[in-house]
Amino acid sequence: MERTHGFRLFNNLQFWVSRMPAYAEKFRLKVNALSQTLGTPLDFTPNQFRVWAVTDCCNQVISRPFSGPSVDGVNAPRNDPEGMSQRMFYNGYLGDCGMKYGTVETVCGLTIYASGGESSRHSDLRWLADSNINGQLEAVQLANGIPADELFQMYGDSIFPWASCLLSRYRPRHLCTARELLENKIMSACREHVEWHYGEIKMLFPFVDYPNKQQLMKCPVNAAFVTAMIFRNCYTCLNENKTSKFFNCPPPSL
Numbered sequence: 001m002e003r004t005h006g007f008r009l010f011n012n013l014q015f016w017v018s019r020m021p022a023y024a025e026k027f028r029l030k031v032n033a034l035s036q037t038l039g040t041p042l043d044f045t046p047n048q049f050r051v052w053a054v055t056d057c058c059n060q061v062i063s064r065p066f067s068g069p070s071v072d073g074v075n076a077p078r079n080d081p082e083g084m085s086q087r088m089f090y091n092g093y094l095g096d097c098g099m100k101y102g103t104v105e106t107v108c109g110l111t112i113y114a115s116g117g118e119s120s121r122h123s124d125l126r127w128l129a130d131s132n133i134n135g136q137l138e139a140v141q142l143a144n145g146i147p148a149d150e151l152f153q154m155y156g157d158s159i160f161p162w163a164s165c166l167l168s169r170y171r172p173r174h175l176c177t178a179r180e181l182l183e184n185k186i187m188s189a190c191r192e193h194v195e196w197h198y199g200e201i202k203m204l205f206p207f208v209d210y211p212n213k214q215q216l217m218k219c220p221v222n223a224a225f226v227t228a229m230i231f232r233n234c235y236t237c238l239n240e241n242k243t244s245k246f247f248n249c250p251p252p253s254l
Contacts, residue, residue, distance in 0.1 A: 030246070032044055055194070063216075089120060102114070141165070200241060204228070207228075
């Protein structure tokens, strides 16, 4: 599955360019509707609002790597007596070893880009730099005739910086109006659907969420998680999901 269909997650941004305006419009309508419920309408116009997807990283807990004996027998030496290999994958926030996958999720409920399979020890900013997802999105849009000042953008949590195709919440040093505070609140509520997607992967395919079986030296951990993401996309195309219903944006056909 990873060899034959992995490109749908790793190298398929061109497919989504034509859908960006429609997805940005669905996002805009939801943001305006949520702001209405708070009594302070934002009233973004189509030309003013360019966010069409959200981005984040998912951490998958794995079994502690290289923790067993190096050979059979009583009192056999350990594979990694000083624990350096385990430290390479240890994440203090998780309190365990893990793998990190960065994704871009759209309002239709699909994962349209994923990369990673690297140590959870690294921060989300490391993934952002390694994947160059901002540069990829910028290049594919410019190649399709979208002007540089009208690029469609992703929205990330507060760790992400602002870039040509990436937005995040206003930082305290930027806050100057009540409107910007309201934008932070509404956009955070809309950004939460990325977490729904990670939950769906583990609900539909619980094997990837069973740390004792996610052993780097015995199981293709990265390929298994990527395959689960591909199958979750297939499942969403056939059944929709919470995100597509929340934004009223049906996914493409299978």
